[in-house]
Amino acid sequence: xxARLIAVLCLLATPACALDGPARxxxxxxxxxxxxxxRIQNFNAPELHQPGGPEAKARMEALxxxxxxxxxPKARDRYARLVGRCEVNGVDLGKAMR
Numbered sequence: 001x002x003a004r005l006i007a008v009l010c011l012l013a014t015p016a017c018a019l020d021g022p023a024r025x026x027x028x029x030x031x032x033x034x035x036x037x038x039r040i041q042n043f044n045a046p047e048l049h050q051p052g053g054p055e056a057k058a059r060m061e062a063l064x065x066x067x068x069x070x071x072x073p074k075a076r077d078r079y080a081r082l083v084g085r086c087e088v089n090g091v092d093l094g095k096a097m098r
Contacts, residue, residue, distance in 0.1 A: 019082075023069040028056025028097065030081065031069065037081040038071050043094035056097065063096055064088060 019038065023031040028045025031038050045056035073084035086093045 017073065019071045019073065020068055022067070023064045023086075025057055025061045025064060028053065028060050029094075031060070031064065031071075031086065033069060033071060037079075038073065038086060039077055039081045039083045040094045040097070041074065041083055041085050043097050045097065059097060060093070063091075063093060069093070 019033045019036060021033045023033050025031055026037065027048050029040045029043050031040070045060075046053040048054060048057060067088045069086055069088055071082070071084050071086040073082035075083050077083050
């Protein structure tokens with residue numbers, strides 16, 4: 001519990017804290033770890049209502065399902081999401097999605 005509190009406080013102070021854990025996939029380029037929305041850096045997937053959107057989400061789910069995702073946030077975007085590089089077992093998710 002204390003570790004989660006420290007992680008939350010760190011995220012509020014700066015986007016530089018790494019996040020690790022299981023991910024819930026929002027769409028092809030956005031995931032959630034520990035209640036924090038994270039936009040995958042250097043990759044843009046179609047929105048869910050666009051052609052290819054549901055397929056992009058399914059691909060991201062396949063890459064992250066049952067695995068620990070590690071993200072290094074670099075900034076926040078205009079929607080207050082963290083933006084950063086995320087990986088699973090050393091595989092960059094942005095590159096794997098291209």
